[in-house]
Amino acid sequence: MSAPRFLLLIALATLVALTGLSLLPQDRYQRFAEAATESKHYLRIKWIYERIHFDETPIDVAFIGTSHTQSAVDSRIVEAALRARGQDVHVVNFAVPHLGRDLHWLLVRELLTSRRVRELVVEVQDFEPRAPHPAFQRLGSVGDLVESPLIVNTGFFDNLARLPRRQLDLFMPAMAGRSAFVFSPRGYEGPHWDDTERLHGFDQQRTGTHPAAYLDEQAELLRTALHDKERLAGRLRLPSGCSVLKHYNRIYLDSLLNLARERGVHVTFLYLPFFRGPEQPLEAALYEPYGPIVKPQGVLDDVTSWLNVDHLNVSGARRTSQWLGDNLAVAAPGRPLPAIAAPCS
Amino acid sequence: MLFNSYIFLLGFAPVALIGFFLLGRLNARFAAGWLAAMSIVFYGWWNPRYVPILLLSIAINFLFGRLIDACRADQAVRRKLLLVVAVTIDLTALAYFKYADFLIVNLDALTGLDLALAHVVLPLGISFYTFTQLAYLVDTYRNKATEKDVLHYILFVTYFPHLIAGPIIHHKDVMPQFAKPATYRFDRDRFAIGMVFLILGLFKKCFLADGVAAYAGPVFDAAEHGQALTAWQAWGGALAYTFQLYFDFSGYSDMAVGLSLMLNVKLPFNFDSPYKATSISDFWKRWHISLSTFLRDYVYIPLGGNRSGEGRRLRNLMLTMLIGGLWHGAGWTFVIWGGLHGLYLVINHRWSALRGRIGGPAGRIEVVAGSLLTFFAVVIAWVFFRATSFQGATTMLSGMAGLNAGGSSTASVFAGTRDALIQTWTWCVALFTVTTLLPNSQQFVARWVSDRPSIGVEVRDTGAATWVRPGAGLALALGGLAALALMNLSRPSEFLYFNF
Numbered sequence: 001m002s003a004p005r006f007l008l009l010i011a012l013a014t015l016v017a018l019t020g021l022s023l024l025p026q027d028r029y030q031r032f033a034e035a036a037t038e039s040k041h042y043l044r045i046k047w048i049y050e051r052i053h054f055d056e057t058p059i060d061v062a063f064i065g066t067s068h069t070q071s072a073v074d075s076r077i078v079e080a081a082l083r084a085r086g087q088d089v090h091v092v093n094f095a096v097p098h099l100g101r102d103l104h105w106l107l108v109r110e111l112l113t114s115r116r117v118r119e120l121v122v123e124v125q126d127f128e129p130r131a132p133h134p135a136f137q138r139l140g141s142v143g144d145l146v147e148s149p150l151i152v153n154t155g156f157f158d159n160l161a162r163l164p165r166r167q168l169d170l171f172m173p174a175m176a177g178r179s180a181f182v183f184s185p186r187g188y189e190g191p192h193w194d195d196t197e198r199l200h201g202f203d204q205q206r207t208g209t210h211p212a213a214y215l216d217e218q219a220e221l222l223r224t225a226l227h228d229k230e231r232l233a234g235r236l237r238l239p240s241g242c243s244v245l246k247h248y249n250r251i252y253l254d255s256l257l258n259l260a261r262e263r264g265v266h267v268t269f270l271y272l273p274f275f276r277g278p279e280q281p282l283e284a285a286l287y288e289p290y291g292p293i294v295k296p297q298g299v300l301d302d303v304t305s306w307l308n309v310d311h312l313n314v315s316g317a318r319r320t321s322q323w324l325g326d327n328l329a330v331a332a333p334g335r336p337l338p339a340i341a342a343p344c345s
Numbered sequence: 346m347l348f349n350s351y352i353f354l355l356g357f358a359p360v361a362l363i364g365f366f367l368l369g370r371l372n373a374r375f376a377a378g379w380l381a382a383m384s385i386v387f388y389g390w391w392n393p394r395y396v397p398i399l400l401l402s403i404a405i406n407f408l409f410g411r412l413i414d415a416c417r418a419d420q421a422v423r424r425k426l427l428l429v430v431a432v433t434i435d436l437t438a439l440a441y442f443k444y445a446d447f448l449i450v451n452l453d454a455l456t457g458l459d460l461a462l463a464h465v466v467l468p469l470g471i472s473f474y475t476f477t478q479l480a481y482l483v484d485t486y487r488n489k490a491t492e493k494d495v496l497h498y499i500l501f502v503t504y505f506p507h508l509i510a511g512p513i514i515h516h517k518d519v520m521p522q523f524a525k526p527a528t529y530r531f532d533r534d535r536f537a538i539g540m541v542f543l544i545l546g547l548f549k550k551c552f553l554a555d556g557v558a559a560y561a562g563p564v565f566d567a568a569e570h571g572q573a574l575t576a577w578q579a580w581g582g583a584l585a586y587t588f589q590l591y592f593d594f595s596g597y598s599d600m601a602v603g604l605s606l607m608l609n610v611k612l613p614f615n616f617d618s619p620y621k622a623t624s625i626s627d628f629w630k631r632w633h634i635s636l637s638t639f640l641r642d643y644v645y646i647p648l649g650g651n652r653s654g655e656g657r658r659l660r661n662l663m664l665t666m667l668i669g670g671l672w673h674g675a676g677w678t679f680v681i682w683g684g685l686h687g688l689y690l691v692i693n694h695r696w697s698a699l700r701g702r703i704g705g706p707a708g709r710i711e712v713v714a715g716s717l718l719t720f721f722a723v724v725i726a727w728v729f730f731r732a733t734s735f736q737g738a739t740t741m742l743s744g745m746a747g748l749n750a751g752g753s754s755t756a757s758v759f760a761g762t763r764d765a766l767i768q769t770w771t772w773c774v775a776l777f778t779v780t781t782l783l784p785n786s787q788q789f790v791a792r793w794v795s796d797r798p799s800i801g802v803e804v805r806d807t808g809a810a811t812w813v814r815p816g817a818g819l820a821l822a823l824g825g826l827a828a829l830a831l832m833n834l835s836r837p838s839e840f841l842y843f844n845f
Contacts, residue, residue, distance in 0.1 A: 001815055001816065001817065001820070002533075003533040003534045003536065003537035004533055004537075006537055006815055006819075006820050007536075007537050007540060009817055009820035009821065009824065010540070010544070010820045010823045010824045010827060011824070012824065013820060013821045013823070013824020013825060013827075013828070014824040014825075014827040014828045014831065015824075016824070017824060017825055017827075017828030017829075018828045018831060018832065021828070021832065157351065158351075161351060161831070161834065164828070164831075164832045165832045165833060168832065
């Protein structure tokens with residue numbers, strides 16, 4: 001065999017083997033459960049799947065967000081406050097650390113294809129992100145990763161590269177009949193998973209505070225970074241949320257919002273900036289057509305609410321949760337959705 | 346940049362190769378310049394701050410090489426003086442970057458002074474490029490090498506397949522290849538052979554070395570924390586590291602040989618089934634061959650070698666191995682490792698002398714016993730090589746000696762993984778079989794190639810390599826190995842020898 005044919009055959013064999021491995025079957029619960037074992041920060045991911053699929057307690061209001069929402073929203077307090085207002089609803093906080101709309105879309109799809117939800121509360125920050133969420137490659141199906149948008153998707157090849165190994169790691173234990181991930185009600189956390197007092201997997205209580213001067217110093221760094229991003233967006237002469245650099249996350253955000261609309265689910269945006277951050281998200285125009293943007297201004301202004309410059313402590317979380325319960329307008333069933341004209345489309 | 350990364354395999358390497366051969370069609374000098382420039386990019390990828398240090402080292406050594414070469418025959422003293430100055434500069438730089446804190450700590454301990462640590466960050470590959478250039482200076486002094494072209498000298502030192510972790514190359518072996526026009530023309534047969542080496546190296550590194558590493562690290566970490574280990578745990582950890590190190594470094598060397606062969610340049614093999622060695626002296630002819638050859642030619646022989654009687658010979662052996670140990674790292678555990686190998690070699694030479702007096706050929710049992718004893722001695726020495734402290738090493742050794750009957754639970758050593766011990770031993774038995782019974786990479790490739798695909802320690806350039814009809818089965822098997830390697834590429838880990 002000539003050298004070129006030999007090389008071609010090697011390449012083909014490699015490709016076939018990697019494709020074959022990528023197509024190994026496994027179930028979604030296993031993916032979610034496995035991801036939870038990889039990092040303490042992802043412990044709640046397994047519970048999210050269990051809450052959606054194995055717990056029949058209704059899910060009327062679902063929070064989708066990052067560590068900001070994870071540490072700021074105690075779903076039990078929000079639920080109790082809403083009930084005190086006469087709204088008999090069940091509230092769940094599905095936030096996962098790190099901002100990436102691909103993961104948010106994936107979680108919302110998981111939720112809305114299985115459960116009837118009335119209100120999604122989607123966290124927004126000052127800017128939409130550029131990069132994919134690190135957990136997307138762990139939780140996405142083969143199709144999700146392959147069909148992921150290519151333009152300015154910094155994780156596309158990395159996600160595909162990890163796929164054969166991930167599929168094999170999930171497939172082998174299942175084949176050997178010793179999958180550790182079989183749902184057990186005894187190991188289930190219950191309808192609420194609260195990380196506001198203490199993050200699961202960590203010892204520290206979230207009770208600390210800092211002097212305003214220290215938080216201001218830290219916030220100044222974030223403000224400078226934000227200013228730089230604004231200038232860059234200005235140079236690109238586009239509303240910053242429509243920048244091609246954010247194309248990847250915009251697609252997932254649009255998909256998330258469109259999916260919600262298809263299912264008749266109302267959306268509220270929860271703005272949780274850093275300490276003394278901007279009055280409103282710099283890309284507010286992106287969200288406003290889809291739903292109101294809410295922000296617990298009083299709690300955020302209080303220096304004693306902050307564990308660090310961008311996360312609330314337990315006191316801030318309790319007051320935020322109470323504020324949300326007192327102010328959140330949960331859509332009544334059947335209420336019509338607002339008409340929209342997406343600003344970048 | 347790591348060989349075992351997508352950015353290297355799918356980005357850097359194709360660009361470097363295509364650019365080299367395209368420019369080579371126009372002008373060989375452009376192509377050599379391209380390769381040198383790409384090699385500097387490769388080096389600076391980790392941290393561009395170290396590029397000036399590398400270039401300064403190159404400039405100084407090139408200058409001294411030219412000055413030594415320019416000396417007339419009657420200027421022997423000047424010639425020697427220039428060599429001594431250049432070698433001193435190189436060793437001082439190496440001592441500063443690699444050993445400053447080690448010297449300060451020991452000086453503090455000896456004198457009671459409280460000198461502040463320098464916290465010098467070790468530039469990547471400094472040991473390798475310093476040794477490469479030391480060899481060049483000595484070869485120039487001995488009239489075995491000369492380089493007048495600065496571009497070729499830069500290429501000689503920075504040539505990316507060998508720059509970071511060897512093999513340590515000699516000017517007279519490699520640079521004549523760049524002088525040949527054929528080197529700049531794409532050769533599909535050599536490219537294919539190079540690809541086979543690259544795949545074998547990737548598989549060794551990404552699948553075997555990284556696979557077994559998961560069982561070595563926790564055991565050594567537990568020992569460092571003073572956890573008592575059972576004999577099974579300690580031996581499992583020591584053996585896992587023994588195979589991790591071999592597959593890691595020989596995998597890197599295979600990749601270096603393969604990549605270089607794709608560029609039509611032969612590099613020396615660095616490994617020749619070291620765990621098949623029948624004696625410790627045989628081991629050093631098979632392990633990190635380019636370093637052991639360097640130590641022989643540039644340390645052992647200049648110290649006097651075996652020219653001044655048996656006593657001096659054994660002293661020189663011991664000194665050479667101590668220097669070899671220190672070359673690997675600034676720590677007493679490396680010195681002990683070198684000292685142990687020096688001691689092994691001394692015993693080996695005394696035994697050989699005794700065995701010679703007894704006479705008669707070695708029987709099969711004697712050969713097998715020699716192999717097992719060599720392997721055992723090497724594993725014991727690796728414990729000091731891997732441990733980060735003397736305490737950690739002795740904890741490991743006491744476990745291996747069976748002095749901790751109860752030991753720690755496997756779950757506590759392996760962070761909750763109860764069947765890790767079974768997995769460790771499964772890996773170790775499999776890899777022991779691979780390293781002692783199967784052919785090594787060059788023996789494997791040689792079956793399908795009519796030419797030596799790489800130079801030996803002595804260069805034997807026998808022309809273009811040609812295929813001997815490798816079958817489809819081989820291609821499919823290599824594709825499978827490549828898939829297994831690429832599957833593990835998503836979490837690239839550094840090569841162990843980058844630290845030395």
